Amino acid sequence: MILSLVEHAGGSPEEPSLEALTLARELATATDAALEAVAFGAESAALGEKLGDYGVETLHHVGDERLDTYAPEAWAESIAQLLDATDPDAVVAPGTDRGQEVLAHVGARRDLPMAANCLDVEAGDVYELSRQRWGGSLVEHTRLDSDTKLVTAAEHEFSPETATETVESTVQPFEPSLDESAFRVSVDRVEESDETGVSLGEARVVVGGGRGVGGPEDYDKLETLADSLGGTVGASRAAVNEGWRPHNDQIGQTGTKISPDLYVACGISGAVQHMVGCKGADNILAINTDPEAAIMQKADYAVVGDLHEVVPELNDALGDGG
Numbered sequence: 001m002i003l004s005l006v007e008h009a010g011g012s013p014e015e016p017s018l019e020a021l022t023l024a025r026e027l028a029t030a031t032d033a034a035l036e037a038v039a040f041g042a043e044s045a046a047l048g049e050k051l052g053d054y055g056v057e058t059l060h061h062v063g064d065e066r067l068d069t070y071a072p073e074a075w076a077e078s079i080a081q082l083l084d085a086t087d088p089d090a091v092v093a094p095g096t097d098r099g100q101e102v103l104a105h106v107g108a109r110r111d112l113p114m115a116a117n118c119l120d121v122e123a124g125d126v127y128e129l130s131r132q133r134w135g136g137s138l139v140e141h142t143r144l145d146s147d148t149k150l151v152t153a154a155e156h157e158f159s160p161e162t163a164t165e166t167v168e169s170t171v172q173p174f175e176p177s178l179d180e181s182a183f184r185v186s187v188d189r190v191e192e193s194d195e196t197g198v199s200l201g202e203a204r205v206v207v208g209g210g211r212g213v214g215g216p217e218d219y220d221k222l223e224t225l226a227d228s229l230g231g232t233v234g235a236s237r238a239a240v241n242e243g244w245r246p247h248n249d250q251i252g253q254t255g256t257k258i259s260p261d262l263y264v265a266c267g268i269s270g271a272v273q274h275m276v277g278c279k280g281a282d283n284i285l286a287i288n289t290d291p292e293a294a295i296m297q298k299a300d301y302a303v304v305g306d307l308h309e310v311v312p313e314l315n316d317a318l319g320d321g322g
């Protein structure tokens, strides 16, 4: 059996979990194994019907109300106890911060090896796999040999696909025994972000600004361009370090990984730590005064010019002034 961790918002599965489920189903199909899932919180029971579309036969629903919010050790201890009860061949989690954290705790609890950020996994008694290292700067080819293998699916690397045949998913309550020590770390409140519009990780168009933008006020023209293209604004770490943009906007190894149809990179040099965050973009348009900047080689389209002239011209052409 292959077990997949599903994160959800109010009973709707999150996109990275659907990506992980797609990988989990590939592994289950390749080894003729059943596909099961585990999810936390009272609302997770509602996932049953939706997960049937992805081929999940059984959803282990951990409905303990203390798990309505995130508690990494409690989630991990619950999964560890579920492993004891069901002995799966593998656990596949989304490549989110939570997915990585929880699986690492499971590995530590049951002395199991874990491969994070997998790109491709060939199932068998031993898994042959490739996975991202150093934020995606390197790809490692390796093997995972263990009775239960712990794997996370690199974000944005698998397209969520429903199964060819929908199955009737059974929702099975699972009640782990959890003492207070499992709740040493837990989320006690969630605050609304002041971020409006589409999030960076999901935007179809991203307009990024780097040190070349020159100051916080000059992001206005990037905002105008993003608005008229139905997108959102991001930034390089240099711009974030300058205090011009919040950390939420950072694209790259230590920021958000984006996968838009179009990434317009303005005044960004193209350092490897930035590029690993935008290599999922279908098209990159770079605007830079320096024709030798690294990003000019990596971009699909490049404009050699001052962004303070080029971006307003684009805005004019799109009818938005600026």
Ligand SMILES: Cc1cc2nc3c(=O)[nH]c(=O)nc-3n(C[C@H](O)[C@H](O)[C@H](O)COP(=O)(O)OP(=O)(O)OC[C@H]3O[C@@H](n4cnc5c(N)ncnc54)[C@H](O)[C@@H]3O)c2cc1C
Pocket: 209, 210, 211, 212, 213, 235, 236, 237, 238, 239, 250, 251, 252, 253, 254, 255, 266, 267, 268, 269, 270, 271, 272, 273, 274, 277, 287, 288, 289, 290, 293, 305, 306, 307, 308
């Ligand atoms: C461990 C580690 C993790 C990191 N993680 C990240 C990360 O997640 N994301 C990230 O972005 N960086 C990250 N960095 C930093 C990264 O190495 C670079 O320093 C950073 O990306 C540079 O940002 P930049 O391109 O905006 O600035 P610069 O490298 O200074 O480039 C500015 C560019 O703007 C151009 N320019 C200047 N004026 C104009 C103008 N008027 N019009 C057009 N172009 C102009 C210049 O020609 C230049 O190419 C990380 C570094 C380390 C060591």
